[in-house]
Structures are given as structure tokens and as C-alpha cells.
Amino acid sequence: xxxxxxxxxxxxxxxxxxxxxxxxxxxxxxxxxxxxxxxxxxxxxxxxxxxxxxxxxxxxxxxxxxxxxxxxxxxxxxxxxxxxxxxxxxxxxxxxxxxxxxxxxxxxxxxxxxxxxxxxxxxxxxxxxxxxxxxxxxxxxxxxxxxxxxxxxxxxxxxxxxxxxxxxxxxxxxxxxxxxxxxxxxxxx
Amino acid sequence: xxxxxxxxxxxxxxxxxxxxxxxxxxxxxxxxxxxxxxxxxxxxxxxxxxxxxxxxxxxxxxxxxxxxxxxxxxxxxxxxxxxxxxxxxxxxxxxxxxxxxxxxxxxxxxxxxxxxxxxxxxxxxxxxxxxxxxxxxxxxxxxxxxxxxxxxxxxxxxxxxxxxxxxxxxxxxxxxxxxxxxxxx
Numbered sequence: 597x598x599x600x601x602x603x604x605x606x607x608x609x610x611x612x613x614x615x616x617x618x619x620x621x622x623x624x625x626x627x628x629x630x631x632x633x634x635x636x637x638x639x640x641x642x643x644x645x646x647x648x649x650x651x652x653x654x655x656x657x658x659x660x661x662x663x664x665x666x667x668x669x670x671x672x673x674x675x676x677x678x679x680x681x682x683x684x685x686x687x688x689x690x691x692x693x694x695x696x697x698x699x700x701x702x703x704x705x706x707x708x709x710x711x712x713x714x715x716x717x718x719x720x721x722x723x724x725x726x727x728x729x730x731x732x733x734x735x736x737x738x739x740x741x742x743x744x745x746x747x748x749x750x751x752x753x754x755x756x757x758x759x760x761x762x763x764x765x766x767x768x769x770x771x772x773x774x775x776x777x778x779x780x781x782x783x784x785x
Numbered sequence: 786x787x788x789x790x791x792x793x794x795x796x797x798x799x800x801x802x803x804x805x806x807x808x809x810x811x812x813x814x815x816x817x818x819x820x821x822x823x824x825x826x827x828x829x830x831x832x833x834x835x836x837x838x839x840x841x842x843x844x845x846x847x848x849x850x851x852x853x854x855x856x857x858x859x860x861x862x863x864x865x866x867x868x869x870x871x872x873x874x875x876x877x878x879x880x881x882x883x884x885x886x887x888x889x890x891x892x893x894x895x896x897x898x899x900x901x902x903x904x905x906x907x908x909x910x911x912x913x914x915x916x917x918x919x920x921x922x923x924x925x926x927x928x929x930x931x932x933x934x935x936x937x938x939x940x941x942x943x944x945x946x947x948x949x950x951x952x953x954x955x956x957x958x959x960x961x962x963x964x965x966x967x968x969x970x
Contacts, residue, residue: 624827625968627883628855632948633837634847634888636958641843675844681958714846715953739890739956744844 637679640688640781644672647746651774654756656699664764668699668756673749674779677741678715685718686737687784688750689730693776698766700759701726701775705733706751712743717750730780737781752779812858812936814906820865825876827859827969830938836893836948847956849949856941857897857926859969860933861907874908874928878942878969881922885963890955891948893918893963897925898943904935912942918965929969 644650654668678686688705695701705720716738724731734750742749758764809815811828832854838847863875880895887893896915908930916923926942934941946965950956 624825624970625966626827626829626831628829628831628834628944628965628967630852630893630946630963630965631833631835631837632888632891632893632961632963633835634891634956634958634961635838635840637840637847639841639843677841677843677845679847679956679958713844715956739953741841741846741953742844744842748844 675749715740815862876929907932
């Protein structure tokens with residue numbers, strides 16, 4: 597009988613503890629809304645190999661009698677910041693306003709390799725002979741940035757040369773002739 | 786025996802009733818003498834938070850953006866016996882993303898500052914290291930004991946949300962909405 601009484605007391609004590617051991621939380625969670633925005637970015641700037649905006653000097657000449665003038669080579673860089681919309685890629689195109697008669701201006705591109713940049717730089721076509729109509733130099737450009745230091749960016753290897761046979765007679769000596777090449781980054785694969 | 790049981794039950798119900806009267810605004814001190822009870826309340830100042838990358842200069846990346854407008858206010862009470870068992874604090878604040886997705890190519894981190902001291906008192910715990918927010922609960926403050934933070938607009942644990950570009954090729958322009966749920970337990 598005493599054992600039963602003891603067990604009853606223990607049970608009641610348990611019930612008592614249950615009633616008095618309480619965890620109350622009337623408002624223990626809340627929410628915080630965040631709106632995050634990423635703008636489209638579409639920026640391009642042409643610089644020379646020292647990283648400043650300046651003309652690239654190309655010169656055609658020859659020191660060997662009987663040979664055509666040649667040697668008009670140089671390089672510049674297109675520095676870019678790009679953030680694309682969903683499913684979009686971009687391309688970088690080039691065209692010129694005019695070049696001296698009897699000559700051609702070719703460009704070959706190299707995608708950025710500097711550790712100052714990152715992202716999807718796309719790819720480049722083979723050598724393109726420029727004209728007054730914009731042509732693709734780099735395609736498949738996604739979200740990326742090239743960096744802003746000297747030699748950061750899409751490298752543009754310029755080659756100015758006498759045209760193929762048939763137009764050499766049109767070449768005339770000139771100094772300080774300026775050609776403006778327009779680089780454009782635009783939507784499109 | 787019946788009288789004994791009746792007394793115990795009435796005492797228990799009485800304590801339960803008195804305890805329930807403690808409902809209050811998060812951040813205020815809790816008045817309780819219950820040795821076995823735990824109470825906790827949490828709220829924030831509910832700011833509108835916008836984390837938007839600025840347009841960079843040409844050749845440069847978008848850069849990290851942060852917001853520190855959110856303050857968590859809590860009230861916490863741990864009865865005497867719980868304090869005996871958990872002398873280093875008992876409660877914790879956790880955070881998790883409960884709707885929406887972080888923009889691709891970015892990470893959203895969260896860190897809490899120590900509780901402000903102007904209107905607070907008690908065992909306010911310690912902030913955890915910064916966390917990268919996911920859909921799983923992660924601690925941002927631990928070791929909370931009996932305490933209150935104050936109820937002023939800038940009282941409490943100041944939270945800093947940081948959006949950072951981490952995989953540039955995956956970044957896509959757009960607007961993204963995320964809900965972060967903060968829990969005190």
C-alpha cells in the first residue's frame with residue numbers, strides 16, 4: 597500500500613512539473629524581405645597598350661627595292677564591362693570610316709587572359725578585313741569585365757597593308773592620315 | 786491524497802496562468818519568477834531592404850553591396866533551473882531563406898553585430914561568424930540567456946546583409962526577391 601502511495605505521489609509530482617515547466621513563445625519568428633537588383637551593363641572603351649585612350653600608329657614602308665610596302669602592325673585593347681539579361685549574349689563589332697586608297701586594314705582578336713578580369717568573354721573569329729560595315733570580331737560575350745590596367749581587355753591586333761594585286765597603283769604617300777575604327781558591343785550571339 | 790493532488794494541480798495552473806500574462810513586445814524586459822519557464826519574443830524594425838549593384842566603370846566589375854538597416858529585438862527569460870543547466874546561455878537566433886532565390890552568380894551573406902547596449906541588459910549572447918544564407922537554418926547569435934534588447938528603432942542586434950558577385954559568368958541582370966526568416970528559439 598505504501599508503495600502505491602509513493603508511486604501516486606511521484607506521478608503527481610510529474611504532473612506538477614509538467615504544468616509548471618513551460619516554454620512560451622508568442623512571436624519567435626519574423627521575416628525580412630530583400631529586393632536584389634542587378635542592372636544590365638554594356639560598356640566598352642578602346643585604349644592603347646599602355647592603357648590610355650590614344651591613337652595606334654601604323655606605318656607602311658619598305659627598305660628593299662622591288663618589294664611592296666608593308667609592316668603596318670600594332671595593337672590596342674577593348675576594355676569591357678558587361679552584364680547580360682537572361683539568355684542573352686553579345687558581340688563586339690568593328691568598322692572604319694575610311695582608309696587610304698590601295699590599302700587594307702585587318703584585325704585579329706584575342707580574348708582577355710588577364711587575372712584582372714573574369715566572366716564569359718566569348719570567342720573570336722579569324723582575321724577580319726575591316727570595311728565601313730560593322731563586322732563581328734568577338735561573339736558569345738556574356739557577363740564579364742576585363743580589368744582596366746595596361747594590356748587588360750580584348751586585344752585587337754591591327755595589320756595595315758597594301759591591298760592585294762590590282763590596286764597598288766592607287767596608293768599615294770601620306771602622313772598623318774587618320775582612320776577612326778568604331779568598336780561596338782551589342783546584343784546578339 | 787486527493788487534497789494533495791488538487792493543491793498541486795491548482796498551483797501548477799496558477800503558475801501557468803500567471804506566466805501567460807507575460808505576453809509583451811519583443812525587446813522589453815520580462816517580469817517572471819517562474820523557475821521552470823522559458824519565454825522568448827522576437828521582432829525586427831521591418832525596414833525595406835534593397836541590394837542593387839551599381840553600374841561599374843568600363844572594364845570594372847560590379848562590386849559588393851551591403852545593407853545594415855535591420856535590427857532584431859528580443860526578450861528572453863529562462864527560469865532558474867534552466868539557467869542551472871545551461872549556464873552559458875540557452876537561446877539562439879537563426880536565419881534561413883524561406884522563399885525566392887539569390888541571383889545566380891552571387892552569394893548573400895548575413896552577420897549580426899553584438900547587441901546594442903543603450904537599452905539592453907542581460908545575457909545577450911554572441912554573434913556567430915558571417916553565414917552564407919541558404920534554405921537551411923543557421924545560427925547568427927548563440928548563447929542567449931535572460932535578457933532584453935530594448936525596443937528603440939536602432940536597439941538590438943544590427944544585421945548586415947551583403948550581396949557579392951562570386952561567379953561572374955553566371956550573373957544575369959534582373960530583379961530578385963528573397964524572404965529571410967529569422968527565428969529565436
